Amino acid sequence: xxxxxxxxxxxxxxxxxxxxxxxxxxxxxxxxxxxxxxxxxxxxxxxxxxxxxxxxxxxxxxxxxxxxxxxxxxxxxxxxxxxxxxxxxxxxxxxxxxxxxxxxxxxxxxxxxxxxxxxxxxxxxxxxxxxxxxxxxxxxxxxxxxxxxxxxxxxxxxxxxxxxxxxxxxxxxxxxxxxxxxxxxxxxxxxxxxxxxxxxxxxxxxxxxxxxxxxxxxxxxxxxxxxxxxxxxxxxxxxxxxxxxxxxxxxxxxxxxxxxxxxxxxxxxxxxxxxxxxxxxxxxxxxxxxxxxxxxxxxxxxxxxxxxxxxxxxxxxxxxxxxxxxxxxxxxxxxxxxxxxxxxxxxxxxxxxxxxxxxxxxxxxxxxxxxxxxxxxxxxxxxxxxxxxxxxxxxxxxxxxxxxxxxxxxxxxxxxxxxxxxxxxxxxxxxxxxxxxxxxxxxxxxxxxxxxxxxxxxxxxxxxxxxxxxxxxxxxxxxxxxxxxxxxxxxxxxxxxxxx
Numbered sequence: 208x209x210x211x212x213x214x215x216x217x218x219x220x221x222x223x224x225x226x227x228x229x230x231x232x233x234x235x236x237x238x239x240x241x242x243x244x245x246x247x248x249x250x251x252x253x254x255x256x257x258x259x260x261x262x263x264x265x266x267x268x269x270x271x272x273x274x275x276x277x278x279x280x281x282x283x284x285x286x287x288x289x290x291x292x293x294x295x296x297x298x299x300x301x302x303x304x305x306x307x308x309x310x311x312x313x314x315x316x317x318x319x320x321x322x323x324x325x326x327x328x329x330x331x332x333x334x335x336x337x338x339x340x341x342x343x344x345x346x347x348x349x350x351x352x353x354x355x356x357x358x359x360x361x362x363x364x365x366x367x368x369x370x371x372x373x374x375x376x377x378x379x380x381x382x383x384x385x386x387x388x389x390x391x392x393x394x395x396x397x398x399x400x401x402x403x404x405x406x407x408x409x410x411x412x413x414x415x416x417x418x419x420x421x422x423x424x425x426x427x428x429x430x431x432x433x434x435x436x437x438x439x440x441x442x443x444x445x446x447x448x449x450x451x452x453x454x455x456x457x458x459x460x461x462x463x464x465x466x467x468x469x470x471x472x473x474x475x476x477x478x479x480x481x482x483x484x485x486x487x488x489x490x491x492x493x494x495x496x497x498x499x500x501x502x503x504x505x506x507x508x509x510x511x512x513x514x515x516x517x518x519x520x521x522x523x524x525x526x527x528x529x530x531x532x533x534x535x536x537x538x539x540x541x542x543x544x545x546x547x548x549x550x551x552x553x554x555x556x557x558x559x560x561x562x563x564x565x566x567x568x569x570x571x572x573x574x575x576x577x578x579x580x581x582x583x584x585x586x587x588x589x590x591x592x593x594x595x596x597x598x599x600x601x602x603x604x605x606x607x608x609x610x611x612x613x614x615x616x617x618x619x620x621x622x623x624x625x626x627x628x629x630x631x632x633x634x635x636x637x638x639x640x641x642x643x644x645x646x647x648x649x650x651x652x653x654x655x656x657x658x659x660x661x662x663x664x665x666x667x668x669x670x671x672x673x674x675x676x677x678x679x680x681x682x683x684x685x686x687x688x689x690x691x692x693x694x695x696x697x698x699x700x701x702x703x704x705x706x707x
Contacts, residue, residue: 210236210321211515213340213354215328215367219250219304220483220500221360222320224309227508229318230264230620233515236352237320238328238342240279240361244312246612247460249304250497251414254275255289256581257498258296259601260505262619263676267296269310282541282575283492283548284408285563290573293582293659295601295612303414304497325349328336331357331370331479333593338478343505345485354436358480358507360500363469365485371476377469377488377539382407382426382546385441387461391419393454401549407448408549415446417458423448426550429465436463466490466546468539474528482507489536492545493579495538502581503531509620518643519702531584541578573660583660590692592681593661599672602640603652610652613672614644622701623672624693628684633669636690638699639704644671 351666359367483500
């Protein structure tokens with residue numbers, strides 16, 4: 208066995224997954240077909256839930272130092288407001304994917320992740336105990352590697368998905384969009400956001416001083432995805448849509464996308480798993496793709512580590528598909544809706560007018576905001592407490608000057624059984640999982656905890672928090688803990704108790 212886990216792809220999803228595995232002590236090798244980071248800017252933002260994930264691992268400040276927080280978002284170009292009470296990180300962070308990848312790769316290096324570049328997977332085989340991959344480089348056949356598991360994080364055209372025979376059903380493209388980072392000396396405004404015209408729509412966003420990200424969308428105009436993308440095509444598209452190219456010049460990067468929407472019919476196929484764009488592609492409206500991939504990685508990483516280390520049965524991996532597949536289904540649905548809402552034409556004009564009048568209502572704004580940020584995600588976990596299945600709030604513990612936050616307890620990537628009142632029975636139960644679960648006794652420094660999509664609730668008396676920050680068990684502040692239910696939750700998510 209060459210390693211415990213092979214991760215295909217050194218984008219944000221693959222790097223985040225590799226870091227999660229290393230935090231749990233699992234040996235991991237990342238295979239990347241490119242010889243070096245492309246430097247292409249690509250995606251341009253991190254939403255609240257992903258910022259929370261980075262915070263719970265203690266690295267969010269690295270990203271905040273590189274980007275700019277934006278107090279507003281949008282749904283199909285219609286502006287949304289954000290609520291500061293819902294998260295310690297309520298606003299999207301504008302930061303280019305190239306910077307995200309650089310920061311994650313630096314963290315991966317600190318954790319001891321091995322990244323092998325110029326290594327493209329060209330074959331795989333699996334049996335009951337392992338998976339073997341064949342690799343190649345641009346110059347020659349590469350090494351054959353064997354691992355316990357393989358995770359495809361290798362993008363929408365995933366070689367891993369195809370070689371594993373995993374279906375990728377969905378809907379075909381109905382439009383073509385071009386995107387590029389250029390200078391726009393003649394743009395009369397600081398920025399343009401989803402300006403709709405009879406030919407399509409265009410945007411020009413100032414990501415960095417002197418440079419704009421330009422996007423043009425033309426509907427009922429589908430181009431072969433393998434056709435070369437050129438700066439001249441972007442310039443001509445802007446002229447068709449906007450009537451001018453605004454003096455466009457000096458392209459840094461040009462690419463193409465469309466509104467095809469597809470999802471893998473299974474995320475787990477024996478010892479092969481999928482995450483990120485390898486598992487789902489969609490119209491990139493609202494900047495959800497990169498965020499969903501990172502969230503896939505954090506849902507999967509600790510589960511895969513527990514299985515590899517023999518602490519949990521392989522059946523735990525079934526929960527990865529059960530929890531994340533519906534999340535991607537919802538994103539595919541909302542991005543299809545956004546694609547429809549930006550189409551040119553009087554019917555869409557009328558629809559946008561009605562839709563825009565509804566967004567001013569708090570409940571509608573909140574619903575759409577949660578679609579984009581994933582703040583309302585609740586996994587199907589048994590339990591009556593409103594926190595069960597949801598992300599734990601980053602509440603203050605204790606009310607002293609040196610008080611900790613809940614997310615600081617998650618920096619190590621281990622489950623946490625948090626007792627917020629004295630209970631010797633909880634401590635006794637925790638001993639059965641002391642090798643893999645942190646037992647923490649504290650008190651709540653807040654009278655109420657805000658839970659997105661639920662509201663303010665009293666802090667629980669005790670709760671079991673999974674490494675991904677989702678609550679697996681909780682008991683109300685005025686109730687006796689259901690210890691059999693706690694033992695069941697610990698066994699389900701953390702494996703059998705220690706013997707003796």
